[in-house]
Amino acid sequence: MTYLAFNDIKLDFATQAKRSTRIQRAQFGDGYSQILTDGLNADVEKWDCTSALLTNDEANSIESYLLSLRGAAIPWTPPLNTKTFSRPFESGKLHLGYTNISSLTLTGFTRPANYRANLVTGLLTSVDIANGTVVAITLTQSPKNYALDSGWTFELVTPIYSRLKFSLTQVYV
Numbered sequence: 681m682t683y684l685a686f687n688d689i690k691l692d693f694a695t696q697a698k699r700s701t702r703i704q705r706a707q708f709g710d711g712y713s714q715i716l717t718d719g720l721n722a723d724v725e726k727w728d729c730t731s732a733l734l735t736n737d738e739a740n741s742i743e744s745y746l747l748s749l750r751g752a753a754i755p756w757t758p759p760l761n762t763k764t765f766s767r768p769f770e771s772g773k774l775h776l777g778y779t780n781i782s783s784l785t786l787t788g789f790t791r792p793a794n795y796r797a798n799l800v801t802g803l804l805t806s807v808d809i810a811n812g813t814v815v816a817i818t819l820t821q822s823p824k825n826y827a828l829d830s831g832w833t834f835e836l837v838t839p840i841y842s843r844l845k846f847s848l849t850q851v852y853v
Contacts, residue, residue, distance in 0.1 A: 684741045687757055690732040698726045725850040727758060731843050739842035743834060753825040753853050762820045769809045776802035780822045787816035827851045
C-alpha cells in the first residue's frame with residue numbers, strides 16, 4: 681500500500697492558476713473614479729488541478745484525506761512556488777508583489793547590510809541600493825491555505841491507474 685500526502689501529488693501540465701485582486705470602484709459623473717482593494721486579503725488565487733497518473737492506492741489515499749477534511753482548509757504549497765525575476769529599486773523601495781515569503785535572495789546584495797525586507801508584505805527598503813538599480817531576485821513563498829471549490833472528480837483511467845481533478849481557492853483562516 682502506498683500513502684501519498686496532499687503536497688506530494690504530482691500535477692499534470694493541464695493545471696492552471698488564476699490570480700486576481702478584488703477591488704471596489706466608485707464612478708462619478710464627471711468621469712472620475714476611485715479604485716481601492718476590497719479588504720486586507722483582496723488577492724484571489726484559484727487553481728484548477730489535474731493530477732498526473734496515480735495508482736489507485738495513491739488516489740484512494742488522497743481521496744480519504746479529502747473526505748476526512750469535511751470542508752476544512754488545506755495547507756498546500758502550489759507548484760512553481762520559487763520565483764526568479766528582476767525588478768528595479770525606485771526611491772529606496774521595491775514592492776515585490778508577492779507576499780508571505782519564506783526565503784529571499786537578491787543577487788549581489790545581503791540582508792540586512794544592503795536592504796531590509798518585510799517577508800509578510802513583500803516590501804523591500806534600502807538606502808544602499810541606488811535608485812533605478814535592477815536587481816535579480818529569487819524568492820520562495822510559504823504554504824497557503826486553500827479550500828476545495830466543489831468536490832473532486834475521481835477518473836478511472838485503467839484498472840490500475842486513476843486521476844484526480846479538483847479546484848482550490850485560497851482562503852485566509
